[in-house]
Amino acid sequence: MIKMKHDRVMHIAKKRGFLWSSFEIYSGVAGFVDYGPLGALLKNKITEKWRNYFIIREGFYEIESPTIMPEEVLKASGHVDHFADPMTECKKCLEVFRADHIITDATGEDVEGLPNEKLTKIISTNKITCPRCGGRFTKVWSYNLMFQTVIGVKGKKTGYMRPETAQGIFIPFKRLLRFFRGKLPFGVVQIGKAYRNEISPRQGVIRLREFTQAEAEIFVNPKNKNHESFSEAADEKLILYPAEDQMKNKEPINITIKKAISGGLVLSEMLIYQLFIAKKFLEDVGIPEDVIRFRQHLPTEMAHYAIDCWDVEINLDKFGWIEVIGIADRTDFDLKSHSEHSKEDLRVFIEFNSPKKVKKLVIKPDMKKFGPSFKGESPKIIKVLEKLEVSELVHSFETKKQFELELEGKKYTIPSDHVEFEEIEEIVRGEKVFPHVIEPSYGIDRIVYSVLLHSYMEDEERSYFKLKRDIAPVEVSVFPLVNKEDMVKIAVQIRDNLRKEGFLSEYDSSGTIGRRYARSDEIGVPFAVTVDHETLEENTVTLRNRDDSKQVRVPILELHNVLGDLISFKIDFKDIEN
């Protein structure tokens, strides 16, 4: 029965142009979908709303970066080495297994992260055989989930289709930091395609090989993860499912954000604020509150870069609780790694609230002795000495009475009487640190599917998508009650006028009026205008509300104002019922 809903929704989605499987005439390829005309409209309206949340309301800025990335980027991010699974195949029954799982199952040892050669060796020395048929295993190979390509005519440079949009934000970090004038926190978003060559994607739009992500990377001070608008979120209730409770097989808990933070369930205000935004957003696109929950990653499933991670899950009856948004504290993993690989300083200078006075030992060269001893090379040597660790110098001068220095291939020996040490007081105004990154990552395709599934309504008489009226693809249908020339003429004219006023409006005269309402409902058009006999007399039309089939009369001249107020939620339909 539950499965029926999915099937009915997908049936209509296919029939009416929301979702199609791609490359159909060539029998299709698993893991790819086309958004049909209505699907594309719906998806755009949902991403537009997302932009409204993150760009307008949160004050983040959007960027757009390439979907193809050079190998270096993904080497630094860890994807080349870690976005892969070690696989092995049974030579006898040809079954394919995760090599590390096979070993863990057989020996109880945790071998995650070991190189393939090691794994191969462990399998052979432990004489591990296929748990299914007892056959022997092939050597271990990596299956990397990234699509590989080559860049340039000669194909010398390896490239990959990006597995997440996030990296495109980390790379220009220095430019972004300058754009935001050097101050934390700030947020940058990107909406775009990401690619993962899944082994066998089978759950339709739930697991795609090419999918749309909307991600925000919020760069925060690692020492201050409080959120300035926390009080706005504090009293909202969330259904949380902490890792500990999952392991103890307990039920999720319904708890206020304030209590979740004070109880230490969620790592920081910055992080939980994103859970709050996620909930608001999902409700705003029409997902009911009771099918949204927040599940913390178990320590074993947490990605290598994260210290706390929560999946926002929606109950999609056929598939169960499915992650549609992942919200992680990625710490400084990415920036640090890109900093090391690129040799660029990706740290931020954070000023202390008040300057600190720091007592510090410094080296004071005695120029009267340096000059005669080292002549013109003195400044160079002193510069190097000043950069070295003071304690190291002190140690050397105290024990050996001298310090040996190699500089540009030459050796210098500095006697201890050439230097003195002095304790000075220095004023330090701040420090350079790698920001931490709070990352909400939205799977737009899964959200579009969730919206369709959870807005689908069915009774004996009709089926319709109860889409929120500001995300419905078609906003208003216009019909003549019957196909009489005068009514048809007025109806077409009303449709055209509504289009000029900016409404996505469709005209339909085929079949009976009932059939046309049904067609319009089926794709979730929130309002229908009907030109009838009274229209000819008094220039009014009926305006029909999709959700309850109720109708009111509206003067043609006021139609666009009324529709505008309805669609922007300034008024509700019941406000204009008599």
Next chain:
RNA sequence: GCGGCUGUAGUCUAGUCUGGUUAGGACUCGGGCCUUCCAAGCCCGCGACCCGGGUUCAAAUCCCGGCAGCCGCACCA
């Protein structure tokens, strides 16, 4: 990636076992008639054997391979 089952108009399906005229029906869709508000009725029309190879005088039908879907296993940083 492995195994089982399956693949006929937009959708559901008959025909496949037992090869043989123009692949039949229903719904949908388009055009028309009718119609004073919720998938009515009547007429007309569009529209299909997943792809490739083989067997055969002849293949939707039998055989092989591929692709896709469903289920199970595996996988899902």
